Amino acid sequence: MTLLKVDKAARNFGGLKAVDQVSFEMESGTIMGLLGPNGSGKTTLLNLISGFLAPSSGKIIFNGQNLAGARVDKIARAGIARTFQLVRILPSLTLLENVMLPAVFGHQAHWGKEADRVAREALEKTGLGDRAGAHAGDLNYIDQKRLELARALAAEPELLLLDEWLAGLNPTELQEGIRLISSLSGSGITIIMVEHIMEAVRALCPRCAVMNAGKLIADGETSQVLSDKSVIAAYLGDAEDA
Amino acid sequence: MIRLAIALAALAALAVVPMFVSEYELGLMIGMATYVALASAWALFSGHTRYISLATVAFYGTGAYTVAVLNETLPYPVVILCAGLIGAAMALLVGLSTLRLSGIYFVIFTFGLAELVRQLITWYEVTITGTLGRYIFLDLSARDIYWQMLALVAIAIGLTAWINRSRLGLALRAIGDDEVVAAHSGIHLARTKLFAFTISATLITLVGAVASPRWVYVEPLIVFNPTVSFLTVIMALLGGANRLWGPLVGAIPLFLLFEWLSVNFPDTYPIFLGLMFIAVVFVLPNGLLAGFDDLRARFGRTKP
């Protein structure tokens, strides 16, 4: 069943076309890599889907509803959660409170013991279960990332948007991260992951979409996409530049 | 539970105080209670969301002026109700226009709001009704006012405690840290802020209404005194704006200091207050209670 249909989404900043007529569909339960050189519009596209930015034109249809331009919290309550490229956590709350937010205010609207349970489960999944009462402001970078993911999971989302979540991890952490995302995908969550780490992309994503200068230049089976000439050109420049 | 019992006991003790103190001391207690109520009501919204409202006196003065206008035509409880409603309406106007935007617009709007309301009322009174000064002839003793103010203190602090435990409290704290994250978690930013701000502003308006009979003669220039906004903020900040008892801890000593300063340095006290304010912002940005916590933590760490 088609969970997400992005239909000619576009976002302009003055004269700059950050996202230029991007269209694709996703079935529920699938996982897709979103690749592209820096500045190609990947994060902007995620921002359009999560509602942080409104599209200049086009539709974003989620579960049959067009959410383009809707308010961020409404989109969140529809079942979409995300992490951010620059980690955003709430430093004056505890880990548990940080993670409880979407459990309480998301579409499941838990409270009390239920919210507590959902939050703790999410913390367990990302390895932070034993520090639920600690202050989020004291965390190091890696743990902050884990917290952010736990928060996204506590929303019990149908669609999860990961913005370079694996960036900055050492090899061990990277393998752990890949395993974690794999298990999430296995549990039925639909995932779009913006990534630069090809190892992770090949391991996790059977399908990839590639953006360049705002346009979607490739969308298909991963190994095919990664050997596509225009994709290589986008990353490395044309043959004559080499 | 124990804390609640202690708080209630303290409240009961405070309620019987008027039997044992002089007229002057009762006046002081009314003043203290007024500012504890103001600071607590202020912190209810601004403490967690970090949206600094500089408009305390706009609402306080409106409450007082409502009583001044209506006290001879309507029974007292109705007047108080009207004051509350007008305060809420004003808060909605301010909130609906500024709380959907970044915090800076809210602060700026509240900064000029008191002046605006004062000028509007002055213009109206001078041009249309022709009565610039008004009289409050209410049969209320100082004790009556004290008890009402004490009730408002209890309501303000009680509401804050209840909100802190509720969904609203969690949402407000999230908003104070990062609105983007809060929104992505499903929090309706504007509605949450508007709701809390309206509660806070209505309480402040009621404080002004209840305090007004002490004046007898009321004029826009008197009731819209910027020092009220100023003191409210510094008291809440000093004690700790995001703590339940912070505003109270900040209000009591500062009020006494203010009383002493305005008697002994009637011309220069604004300078002292301003310097104190700046000192608090620099030295104790999170307030006294947070400072105590830090000290305790540090002593705890150095223990073997």
Next chain:
Amino acid sequence: MTTLVLGLVLGGTYALLALGLTLQYGIARIMNLAYGEVTLLAAFVLVFLFQTAGLPPLFSILLIGPAGYLAGWLLYTVMMRPLVQRSQGIPGKLEVDSILATFGLLFVLQGIMLVLFGANFTSISYLDQGVDVFGVSVALNRLIAFAICLVAGLSLVVLLARSRWGLILRAVALTPGSAPLVGIDVNKVSRQGFALGTALASIGGASVAMYQTFSANDGVVFTMKALIIVIMGGVGNVAGALAAGFALGLVETFVATTFDPGLTLAATFTIFLAVLIWRPQGLFGRRQ
């Protein structure tokens, strides 16, 4: 026609006031609520120099401008810099801290002015003979004030657009994060921007003193108007601030003559409200 001419003349002063504030907020990221107090202080100094030393106001303004720059420079170093350092990396914290700190400063300055100059209305009588402008009689001192503001304002615009210093100032205003990468000392430039803003406030205040009656309690109103103009014109947008300043001057004069002088602040606020609801990034600002 009268409204037009008088409104534009008033607008010139407002535009200059707003320019100073937009520099302080745009470059130094300081939301200075004590801005109006600085303006008033300059006005009082001008009157003081005129009344006690007999210094002609035009001469005083030449002194007051640089004095304002120096005062702003000192103020930034002593008060603002620690706040800037404290809020490194935490978005929005500097705004909140600077609002609170300058709120306290407002009271300090207002208190000082009340003690030194009293709460009475002050004015001087200088060059107030009428001059004919397009058939409207305008006081010469207003025209001179307008000319000063125009000169100062346009100099600033040219400075920002054409000079190297202006380029550096604009760079820090637009991307304070990247400016150090090209060798710009953000702290120094912020201080310069802040000081420049203070200088403009001082010149504006001193010009106003030539023709307007004022008292030590007027600070908040000045600040408020400057803030509203800055927002209407778009934060950091110099041309926008100028245009919005003129617009406000026109509206105020219109309201004062057509309705009632007591409603000018209300009119200003109404426009503010309208702009907030309709275009919160300002009439000329860029949507972020």
